Amino acid sequence: MKTIQAIKRLPIRTYLAGRGLYPTKDNPRYGLYLSPLREERTPSFKVDYLQNLWYDFGLGAGGSIIDLVMRLERCDFAQAIRFLGSGERTPMVVPVSSSVPPTVPALRLLSDIPLRHPALVGYLSSRGIDPDIAFGYCREVHYAINGWEYFAIGFRNDAGGWELRSERFKGGISPKHITTIDNRSDTVIVFEGFMDFLSYLSMKKQ
Template identity: 90%
Template sequence: MKTIHAIKCLSIRAYLAERGLHPTKDNPRYGLYLSPLREERTPSFKVDYAQNLWYDFGLGAGGSIIDLVMRLERCDFTQAIRFLGSGERTPIAAPVPSSVLPTVPVLRLLSDIPLRHPALVGYLSSRGIDPDMAFGYCREVHYAIKGREYFAVGFRNDAGGWELRSERFKGGVSPKHITTIDNRSDTVLAFEGFMDFISYLSMEKQLQTNAAVLNSVVNLPKAIPFFDRHATVHTFFDNDEAGCRATADLKRLCPNSSVIDRSHLYREHKDLNEYWQAKQSRQHIAPKRKRGMKM
């Protein structure tokens, strides 16, 4: 069995070709594919050949070949390792000398301060987010790319990385990881992204249970030990194939927990944040004493 490092060096390009998937646009540095994870007509699935990483812009998710196999083969981390490490499949990618790796713009973290910039508060309000709810979980993060400074709403994960959002930017600061909130409850609420989490808080005005934000469904395996500690897990994942698969995987990987899919509460919308924006629009943002979701 190959080591994890060796498995991550297996060529994503070759693995996709083995499945009959080829780029619609190709150059020495990267290829653009029609996403194998969902239906689309315009290619938005990128494979970086030098770094041997993939990213699906439509899903806002990406990772190594292990993450991709987990999704395409519908298996867990251990099964993906066994699948790739058998030696019968994808050939090892030829190592690329560091001297010829393409220059990739590096996002450099400058500082994080209390969230207060009017542009960021306005951005949250445009997404239906109650700024008072965001202040307790989000920060104003200042960062630089190629010497130019920017700022965004930052949501910190358990490994010290950040998810960053603004009207013009969606990205993050490594390492990529989950975010957990432990209120010593035996019930946990599960969200894909922090905008959905803060939307929930904007509706309910409080969090009486525990919560876990995956910051991408790719991170689900990292959250399993936390979910497994709870008697009940309520999932608020996106209403798409990836969200449905994440809920199914969670039920399979946490057989001792009662996993309850709450996506039906916003079945006509892509995600919880979109539902909350639409609901506020219908109500003309009229304040009400009780606006929560009945679960």
């Protein structure tokens, strides 16, 4: 029987391939899939190959391969460990105990501080974004995924959630919502993401 840490290192993409699930977009760092957890037409299920973690942008949840097996095989933690540790590939359909929450947010907010980490400031500059502009709208957000701590550029939405971005990660902390900024104008400009918004402001300044 493998240890839990060894099980968490089992490639998520290999597990998904065993279920006949393959990415619609693939590169050495991550793959984008149509979510296996719900119906969708635009892929929003990301598997980070380097960290071996998954995140479903539509659900606002993610985690390790164990978390994914619990959801897809509809089993509890101990059953997922046995399933992965034994190398078994027969899906288990076991009712989940009512004491197990059906949805557990994968990203946990630890803190938000003024944006200052050199890696994040350097990433903004590499994208052609003026850091001085970003400082006025963004924060440095520290968060945890299954006990592992990370940090990213954070852009808060109207519901109190965060959109997160760094050189190696794109995700968010629930709840998902839009962000509105009132500049006392009758003109409305809509951006798909906050990086587009910051890029626009940087170009406008130039």
